[in-house]
Amino acid sequence: MRQQLCDALLARSVNPKMIFLTGDLGFMALEPLQQSMKARFINAGVAEQNMVSVAAALAREDFEVWVYSIAPFCYARPFEQIRNDVTFHKLPVKLIGNGGGYGYGVMGPTHHAIEDYGVLLTLPMMQVFIPAFDEDVAAILEVAGDDPNPAYLRLGRGEVPQDYKVPVYAPWRQLTAGEGMTVIVTGPLVGTYLNAFRSLLKEQRPNLWVVAELPLTRHALPAQLLEQLAEQRGLCVVEEHVQRGGLGSELALLLLEMKLSVGSFHHLYARAHHYASYGSQQFLRAQSGLDVDTLVSVVTDKLKKDN
Amino acid sequence: MSLTAQDTMKLTKQILSAARKRLLQMHYESGVGHIGGNLSCLDAMMLIFHEYLGSEDRFILSKGHSAGALYIALWSRKHLSEEALCTFHKDNTLLAGHPPALAIKDILFATGSLGHGLSLAAGTALAQQLKGQNGKVFCLTSDAEWQEGSTWEALIFACHHSLSNLTILVDHNNLQGFGCTSDVASMSPLAEKISGFDLSIQSINGHDLVAIRQALNAPAHKCRMIILETIKGHGVSFMENRMEWHYLPINQEQFLQAVKEIDAQ
Numbered sequence: 162m163r164q165q166l167c168d169a170l171l172a173r174s175v176n177p178k179m180i181f182l183t184g185d186l187g188f189m190a191l192e193p194l195q196q197s198m199k200a201r202f203i204n205a206g207v208a209e210q211n212m213v214s215v216a217a218a219l220a221r222e223d224f225e226v227w228v229y230s231i232a233p234f235c236y237a238r239p240f241e242q243i244r245n246d247v248t249f250h251k252l253p254v255k256l257i258g259n260g261g262g263y264g265y266g267v268m269g270p271t272h273h274a275i276e277d278y279g280v281l282l283t284l285p286m287m288q289v290f291i292p293a294f295d296e297d298v299a300a301i302l303e304v305a306g307d308d309p310n311p312a313y314l315r316l317g318r319g320e321v322p323q324d325y326k327v328p329v330y331a332p333w334r335q336l337t338a339g340e341g342m343t344v345i346v347t348g349p350l351v352g353t354y355l356n357a358f359r360s361l362l363k364e365q366r367p368n369l370w371v372v373a374e375l376p377l378t379r380h381a382l383p384a385q386l387l388e389q390l391a392e393q394r395g396l397c398v399v400e401e402h403v404q405r406g407g408l409g410s411e412l413a414l415l416l417l418e419m420k421l422s423v424g425s426f427h428h429l430y431a432r433a434h435h436y437a438s439y440g441s442q443q444f445l446r447a448q449s450g451l452d453v454d455t456l457v458s459v460v461t462d463k464l465k466k467d468n
Numbered sequence: 469m470s471l472t473a474q475d476t477m478k479l480t481k482q483i484l485s486a487a488r489k490r491l492l493q494m495h496y497e498s499g500v501g502h503i504g505g506n507l508s509c510l511d512a513m514m515l516i517f518h519e520y521l522g523s524e525d526r527f528i529l530s531k532g533h534s535a536g537a538l539y540i541a542l543w544s545r546k547h548l549s550e551e552a553l554c555t556f557h558k559d560n561t562l563l564a565g566h567p568p569a570l571a572i573k574d575i576l577f578a579t580g581s582l583g584h585g586l587s588l589a590a591g592t593a594l595a596q597q598l599k600g601q602n603g604k605v606f607c608l609t610s611d612a613e614w615q616e617g618s619t620w621e622a623l624i625f626a627c628h629h630s631l632s633n634l635t636i637l638v639d640h641n642n643l644q645g646f647g648c649t650s651d652v653a654s655m656s657p658l659a660e661k662i663s664g665f666d667l668s669i670q671s672i673n674g675h676d677l678v679a680i681r682q683a684l685n686a687p688a689h690k691c692r693m694i695i696l697e698t699i700k701g702h703g704v705s706f707m708e709n710r711m712e713w714h715y716l717p718i719n720q721e722q723f724l725q726a727v728k729e730i731d732a733q
Contacts, residue, residue, distance in 0.1 A: 180598075200598070201598070205625065206621075206624065206625070206628075208618075208621035208624065208625065210583070210587070210617070210618040210621055211587040211590070211618055211621035211622045211624075211625050213587075214584055214587030214588050214590075214591060214618070214622070215587050215588075215590055215591035215594065215622075215625065216591065217577075217588065217591065218577075218587070218588045218589070218590070218591025218592040218594075218595060219591050219594065219595050219598075221576065221577075221591075221592070221595075222591075222592060222595030222596070222599070224595060224598070241581060241584075242584065242587070242618075245578060245579075245581055245584060246577065246584055246587075246588060249569040249570075249578050250569050250570060250577060250578070251570065
């Protein structure tokens with residue numbers, strides 16, 4: 162999504178009040194932005210804590226500030242700076258983390274960001290945006306950029322079947338329809354399930370939804386989704402994020418508050434920061450049970466048991 | 469900061485003495501500590517607030533545990549009321565033990581976790597430059613705060629971006645929470661450690677108003693640092709250079725003794 166990000170930022174940078182800070186990352190992607198923004202493109206060096214505080218100060222002086230790093234370096238090291246300097250002062254700094262989840266695969270656990278949005282959503286006013294498709298990036302950049310709150314954008318790599326027509330961006334989108342259970346996914350992971358779901362029989366095929374904005378209180382749950390959940394055919398939440406503090410727990414709490422029974426609740430999530438061996442994002446997803454086969458088995462087994 | 473150049477008011481010995489006593493009274497009435505570090509930086513802060521902060525200028529207190537000195541400086545400039553000061557450290561106050569967020573116009577950032585203020589000051593100074601404004605930014609750090617890695621990150625950034633509108637003040641009282649700075653994690657001599665960076669450095673007596681004025685009046689062509697050689701608990705004999713006054717509250721007998729000493733100075 163880095164190319165789409167650069168294009169969208171470039172378009173937005175016509176605003177002379179926009180400033181972009183990077184923690185020395187963006188090689189082979191952000192050069193056009195650097196050339197175009199000149200002094201407003203600041204490579205703050207390998208010093209994320211300082212970068213975030215500087216961003217807060219610039220935002221307080223009415224600049225529109227974007228901060229970029231790879232996802233793990235974007236929130237973990239400078240967490241206190243995000244908390245104290247950005248969110249305590251309600252400053253609309255936008256943090257962009259590339260390669261959320263297991264995105265940096267075989268680079269190892271220091272480069273994974275599987276607790277990023279859960280951690281950040283504990284902070285006041287923080288908003289999270291997770292594009293599912295490359296095509297979402299431009300729209301999300303506008304929504305996040307215009308939001309008066311601090312925000313975190315978790316980027317990944319678009320993963321859709323070649324023939325797939327990506328639906329126009331919306332916080333909630335239904336991607337497949339069927340008579341199976343309801344599946345809610347966040348992030349590019351959803352694209353990996355499309356082919357398998359489309360080939361399932363209608364009786365087994367889930368109603369597959371992708372959600373791109375958190376906290377869930379940003380938008381009302383879609384009426385159609387609520388109708389499907391009310392049929393109690395089961396709900397499975399899938400996310401490349403640890404179990405605690407993620408989409409699954411937030412949605413479960415919300416449904417409890419709404420007194421909405423969904424029949425059965427399943428949660429597929431990033432199970433570990435460390436595995437016995439290293440590998441690609443796909444490998445690590447499979448280790449966590451986020452792969453297509455695992456999800457399909459959850460969906461179809463559930464159906465068998467019900468019958 | 470809403471002070472204007474026309475508003476600036478010459479700092480006199482009488483004003484300073486009144487501020488020192490009011491600071492002690494405030495801590496005595498609230499039964500709280502951090503008095504030593506407040507007294508070490510009070511002279512410089514009072515001078516800056518009375519004589520140097522114009523409408524475009526900014527002050528950021530990085531050593532947030534000296535919030536008391538900041539409140540007193542604002543009170544002394546009539547930016548905080550007597551009534552507000554009486555709420556210090558009490559329930560339902562805006563004057564918390566460390567500078568609050570979003571509560572007081574003249575306080576730009578909530579600080580208290582060390583190692584944030586210099587980055588915030590650097591960002592503010594950069595913003596002034598990008599906007600083509602002439603405002604100056606003053607940032608007061610503690611000496612032990614230079615044990616925080618983020619402070620060095622900020623120094624690298626400030627020097628690299630040639631933030632000539634940024635003045636870094638170091639309250640070099642050589643005492644921190646649980647020992648002498650030179651015994652805990654020494655950076656002594658601090659000026660020498662920092663001298664490799666592209667900034668101007670001066671070490672002066674942090675209680676000598678003439679020396680502080682001279683340092684602040686010198687033309688700044690690059691980011692500058694003024695190391696204020698100070699005494700923790702300055703002005704109160706039984707507090708001076710005593711580590712315990714980093715935390716201890718002051719009792720009635722001690723308060724009366726301190727006031728007597730200040731009046732006699």
